[in-house]
Amino acid sequence: MKILIIGSGISGLAAAIASADMGNHVVLVSPYPSERAQSVMAAGGINAAVGTAGEDDSYVHHAMDTIKGGCYLENEDDVRQFCERAPENLRWLEQMGVVFNRKEDGAISLRAFGGQSRKRTAYAGASTGKQIVTALVQKCREYEIDGRIQRRLGLHFYSGLIRDGVCYGALFCQYFTGVLQAIYADAVILATGGQNKLFGKTTGSELCDGYAAGRLFSQGVQLRNLEFIQYHPTTIETDYKRMLITEGARGEGGRLYYLDGEKRVYFMEDKYGPKGNLMSRDIVSRCIYDCPSQVYLDISFLGEKLIHERLEEVYQLCKDYIGLDVTKEPIPVAPSIHFFMGGIRVDRNHRTNILRLYAVGECASKYHGANRLGGNSLMAAVYSGRVAAEAIHREEAVKVRVENFASYIEQEEALLNRIKESRSQFPSVYILRNLAEIMNDNLGITRNRKGLSEGLEAMDLYLNVMKSIKFDHTVSLYENYRIDSMLLLAKAILCSAMAREETRGAHIREDFPETKEAFQKCSVAELVDGQIQINFEAESCEKESAWYENSDKKTG
Amino acid sequence: MKIRIKRQDEPETAPYWQTFDFFGKGRKTVAGILDEINYRDDLIDENGVPSRRIRWECSCMQKMCGGCAMVINGIPALACGTFVDTTEEELLVLEPLTKFPVVSDLVTDRSCILEHQKAALMYLGEKSAENEKEFANRYSAAKCIKCGLCLEVCPNYVGGEGRFYGAVLANEAYLLYTSSENRKKAIAKEYRRHFAAGCSKSLACRDICPMKLPTLSSIGYLNRTRL
Incomplete structure (x- = not known):
C-alpha cells in the first residue's frame, strides 16, 4: 500500500515509521526538513503514566486529568485509549534512542506538569521535542535507506485530490517553478501542525500557517472546536515574537507572583493552594490576565545546579534574548498563543469525514477538549501518527477505483x-x-x-x-x-x-x-x-459516568 | 543603518547586490531586522527602486531550527542568534552560505547534509542499554539543528560531492555509536571513512556551532574507539 504523509514533524514521522514498520510504502512530503518543524520547539515533556515517580499512577488517572482539563468535551473511550497506550509509546521512543532524563536507578525521570494529579511528564532537559525529532529522523533515515520511505522536500501543499467524498492523493506546488505536482496514494495522512500564522507572531513556528486545514475545509473537510486556542501562561516578550518559558520551570518549583508595592503576591498559591502554580494553562492564563500589575516567574531560588541541569534552555533563552539571568532575577511573563485544540475533525482512528484522508498531530482536533494539558501534545503527536498508520493498514481492503484528476490539475494550473x-x-x-x-x-x-x-x-x-x-x-x-x-x-x-x-x-x-x-x-x-455552518455535536463524555465515578473512588 | 544584501532571483541566475535603509532602534537580531524589512508595505531599496521581498529561511526565530544560517558581516551565523546594534552599526552585509547551492537570496539548498547522513548509513539499529556516563554529551549532540555552519567554516569540507562530511556527521556518529547495540562497528567504520580520514582538526566547527555541540568530545570519543 502507498501512503502519502504531508508534514514531517513528530506526528508525520511517527506515522511514516509506523507505516513502514508494517511494510507499507511511504512518501513523506514537506517543504522543509524535519529539523525546521515546530516539533523541535516543544520543551517541557511528554505524558505517560509509567509510575516511576513513586506515586500511584495509572492510565486511568491520566485519562481523568485529560478529560477534566479539557472540560469534559472529549470522548472518554478515545482519551482512555490514548492514555492507555502512552507508556508503550514512551517505550517506543526510548527504543529509538531518545535521550530522556533518568533517575539513578535508570528509570525515566518524571516532572510535575499543569493540571495533573500526579507526576507523569517524562522529559529530556527542556528540549524534549527536539530530542524526539532527532531519534525519529534517525529511524526514518533507516527506512529511507532501504527504500520503504521516500522523502520529498521543497513541496508546498496545494490541495487534496478529492472527489465524491474520497481522497486519492494531493497536489503540491514546487517552490520555484510553481509547477503543480500530483502524488497519488491509497491513503493520505495530514500532519501539517497548527495555525499560528493567522495570529502573526506566536510562540510557535512561522511555518505553521493553517493553509492546509483551510484549503481542505473549502474542499469539504470538517473542522472541530476551532474556538479553543491555548494561551500559554508564561511567555516572554522580545522584539520579534513571544518566546515560551516551559511549564517545566513551574514543574520544577517555579513560582508566579506580582508586586503590590514591595510585597510579592503569590496569587496562584493564594487562590489554589501550594500546587496553584501548576493549575491547567487556561486557569493560570486567565489569572495572570486578571492581575493588576506585571507578573513574574521566579525560579532563581531553585539554585544554579538544578537550573543548569534541567532548565538550561530557559537560562540560555532569557540570557540571549532579554539579557536576564534567571539564576538571580525573576522573569517577567505574560500569556500568549501557543497551541490550537481545534483543527480537522477526526474519529478515534484519525479518519476525517473524507474517505482515505487522515489527520494527526496538532492539525487534528482530538483528546484536548477545551484546554490541553502540557505534555499531552507530544504524546498525542506520537499516538495519533501510529494509530492512523495502524488503521490504514487494517483497512487495506477499502479499495476504490482510480480517478483521473488530469482536467482538475490543468484547470488549477491555468x-x-x-x-x-x-x-x-x-x-x-x-x-x-x-x-x-x-x-x-x-x-x-x-x-x-x-x-x-x-x-x-x-x-x-x-x-x-x-x-x-x-x-x-x-x-x-x-x-x-x-x-x-x-x-x-x-x-x-x-x-x-x-x-x-x-x-x-x-x-x-x-x-x-x-x-x-x-x-x-x-x-x-x-x-x-x-x-x-457551525453545529454542536456531543462526544460521549459523562461527568457522572460509572467509569468516572469508579476512578474517582479509586483515586480517593 | 544600511543593509547590503547579496541577492539572487533563481538558482541559475546571476547574483547582484542591493542595499536597503533601515531605521531601527537599539539591539536587534538580524532575523528581526529582515522580518521588519519584509513586513513593510512596500520594499524599496536605497535608490527608491521597488523590490522583491528578501527570501530567507526561517521557522523558529530563536535558535532552535537552523533555517536562517547565512553569512553576516563575513561571519557565518544564525540570523536569529546574531545581535547588532542598529543605532551604532553603519553597515550590515548579508550573504548566503557559500558551500551550498543558492536557491534564492539568502536561502541555500542544504539537503546534501541529509543525503550524507543517508550515504553514511547513520541509523541506530538495536538500542543498547543506557550509557549514563555519556548522558550530557549525548543530550547535547542530539540537539544538532543541521544548519550547516560547521561545514561552511570547515577547511576540509569542499561541498556536496566530496567524501568528507564534516562535524555534523561526527556528532551524529557519536550519538548513534553510544546508543547502538549492533551497529557500533558499522558506525565507527563510516565515521573513519567520512570524517576522521579527512579532518585536519582546525576545530573551526566547534567554535562556530550555535548549539555549542560537544564536537571535540564526540571526535575524541570515536577516535579512542578506533584503538
Whole structure:
C-alpha cells in the first residue's frame, strides 16, 4: 500500500515509521526538513503514566486529568485509549534512542506538569521535542535507506485530490517553478501542525500557517472546536515574537507572583493552594490576565545546579534574548498563543469525514477538549501518527477505483498562471498583517459578541477584497495562493467562537461567563454552499459516568 | 543603518547586490531586522527602486531550527542568534552560505547534509542499554539543528560531492555509536571513512556551532574507539 504523509514533524514521522514498520510504502512530503518543524520547539515533556515517580499512577488517572482539563468535551473511550497506550509509546521512543532524563536507578525521570494529579511528564532537559525529532529522523533515515520511505522536500501543499467524498492523493506546488505536482496514494495522512500564522507572531513556528486545514475545509473537510486556542501562561516578550518559558520551570518549583508595592503576591498559591502554580494553562492564563500589575516567574531560588541541569534552555533563552539571568532575577511573563485544540475533525482512528484522508498531530482536533494539558501534545503527536498508520493498514481492503484528476490539475494550473500574469497593488504582507491584527484583537483571552462581530465583518471584507487582488510579485507563489484559505480558516474560527455562547476552558466569553451543559459538545464547522455552518455535536463524555465515578473512588 | 544584501532571483541566475535603509532602534537580531524589512508595505531599496521581498529561511526565530544560517558581516551565523546594534552599526552585509547551492537570496539548498547522513548509513539499529556516563554529551549532540555552519567554516569540507562530511556527521556518529547495540562497528567504520580520514582538526566547527555541540568530545570519543 502507498501512503502519502504531508508534514514531517513528530506526528508525520511517527506515522511514516509506523507505516513502514508494517511494510507499507511511504512518501513523506514537506517543504522543509524535519529539523525546521515546530516539533523541535516543544520543551517541557511528554505524558505517560509509567509510575516511576513513586506515586500511584495509572492510565486511568491520566485519562481523568485529560478529560477534566479539557472540560469534559472529549470522548472518554478515545482519551482512555490514548492514555492507555502512552507508556508503550514512551517505550517506543526510548527504543529509538531518545535521550530522556533518568533517575539513578535508570528509570525515566518524571516532572510535575499543569493540571495533573500526579507526576507523569517524562522529559529530556527542556528540549524534549527536539530530542524526539532527532531519534525519529534517525529511524526514518533507516527506512529511507532501504527504500520503504521516500522523502520529498521543497513541496508546498496545494490541495487534496478529492472527489465524491474520497481522497486519492494531493497536489503540491514546487517552490520555484510553481509547477503543480500530483502524488497519488491509497491513503493520505495530514500532519501539517497548527495555525499560528493567522495570529502573526506566536510562540510557535512561522511555518505553521493553517493553509492546509483551510484549503481542505473549502474542499469539504470538517473542522472541530476551532474556538479553543491555548494561551500559554508564561511567555516572554522580545522584539520579534513571544518566546515560551516551559511549564517545566513551574514543574520544577517555579513560582508566579506580582508586586503590590514591595510585597510579592503569590496569587496562584493564594487562590489554589501550594500546587496553584501548576493549575491547567487556561486557569493560570486567565489569572495572570486578571492581575493588576506585571507578573513574574521566579525560579532563581531553585539554585544554579538544578537550573543548569534541567532548565538550561530557559537560562540560555532569557540570557540571549532579554539579557536576564534567571539564576538571580525573576522573569517577567505574560500569556500568549501557543497551541490550537481545534483543527480537522477526526474519529478515534484519525479518519476525517473524507474517505482515505487522515489527520494527526496538532492539525487534528482530538483528546484536548477545551484546554490541553502540557505534555499531552507530544504524546498525542506520537499516538495519533501510529494509530492512523495502524488503521490504514487494517483497512487495506477499502479499495476504490482510480480517478483521473488530469482536467482538475490543468484547470488549477491555468488558474495559477492567470494569477501569476496579473499584478497587485496590495502587498500580501499587508493582508497578513491585518489578518493577524483582527485575530489578536477579537480572539484574545476573553471574547465577546461585539469583538467577534467586528472580526467577522472585517474578515468578510478581506475575503471579498481577495477576489479582486491579483498576484503580488514581491513574494513567492505559495505566499500568494495561501492567503484565501487562511482567511477562510480565520473566519471559521471566528464563527465557532461566536457560536459557543458560554465560557469553557480556553474560550472565555465576557458576555456568557457561565459554563452551560447545553454546550458540553464539540463545535463542528463545515462549508455548505459557500457558507460556514457551525453545529454542536456531543462526544460521549459523562461527568457522572460509572467509569468516572469508579476512578474517582479509586483515586480517593 | 544600511543593509547590503547579496541577492539572487533563481538558482541559475546571476547574483547582484542591493542595499536597503533601515531605521531601527537599539539591539536587534538580524532575523528581526529582515522580518521588519519584509513586513513593510512596500520594499524599496536605497535608490527608491521597488523590490522583491528578501527570501530567507526561517521557522523558529530563536535558535532552535537552523533555517536562517547565512553569512553576516563575513561571519557565518544564525540570523536569529546574531545581535547588532542598529543605532551604532553603519553597515550590515548579508550573504548566503557559500558551500551550498543558492536557491534564492539568502536561502541555500542544504539537503546534501541529509543525503550524507543517508550515504553514511547513520541509523541506530538495536538500542543498547543506557550509557549514563555519556548522558550530557549525548543530550547535547542530539540537539544538532543541521544548519550547516560547521561545514561552511570547515577547511576540509569542499561541498556536496566530496567524501568528507564534516562535524555534523561526527556528532551524529557519536550519538548513534553510544546508543547502538549492533551497529557500533558499522558506525565507527563510516565515521573513519567520512570524517576522521579527512579532518585536519582546525576545530573551526566547534567554535562556530550555535548549539555549542560537544564536537571535540564526540571526535575524541570515536577516535579512542578506533584503538
